Amino acid sequence: MVADGLRVLFCGINPGLMTAATGHHFARPGNRFWPVLHLSGFTPRLLRPDEQGELPAYGLGITNVVARATARADELTPEEYVEGGRLLTEKVTRLRPKWLAVVGVTAYRAAFGDRTARVGPQQRAIGDTRVWVLPNPSGLNAHWTTATMAEEFARLRETSAPAS
Structure with missing residues (x-):
């Protein structure tokens, strides 16, 4: 689900098996995206994955950093992340979203070689596209609750909102 000139292009790590089976991003029932x-x-309302x-x-x-579907993101190789970062950079350069929001700090670090990255806005830009790292909404990420994740996503929404 990509298009030119988006306000925010969310970028997951890679498709899980449920996403691969359905063709819908973040399709696993426990995923909080x-x-x-x-x-x-x-x-304005809770969308289902099939309404992407x-x-x-x-x-x-x-979109995703890596296209290959796996049961868990830790099955991906460092080379896949680096290549995924390269391909993602090409995609962002072509589509020019206002913000790229990478969902998962570990994936961002691996794809872009930035070991010190933290959740939040990054110094890195891709052309005119700013980069924000968001927490991974997987049910396996127990460090973030749905509420605290929503607060971080809202920070990005407020920052990315069109000027009125």
Whole structure:
């Protein structure tokens, strides 16, 4: 779900097996992406994964760092992350979203070779596209609750909102 000139292009790590089977991003029932997207104010209602086609109407899109589906992100190799970062940079250069939001600090660090990155806005830009690292909404990420994730997503939403 990508298009030119998005406000925010969300970037997951890689497709999980449920996403690969359904063709819908963040499709695993325990994944908190869709609830957090709504709770943070990016969408006016809770979207289901099969409604991802509605995202461009809100200026949003979704892609992944690595295209290969796995049961767990820790099955990916360092080389896959680096190549994924290179391909993602090409995609962002072509599509020119206002913000690239990488969902998962570990994936961002691996893909872009930035071992000190933390959740939040990054110094790195890709052309005119700013980069923000968000917490991974996987149910395996117990460090972040749905509420604290929604707060971080909302920080990005407020920053990326069009000037009125």
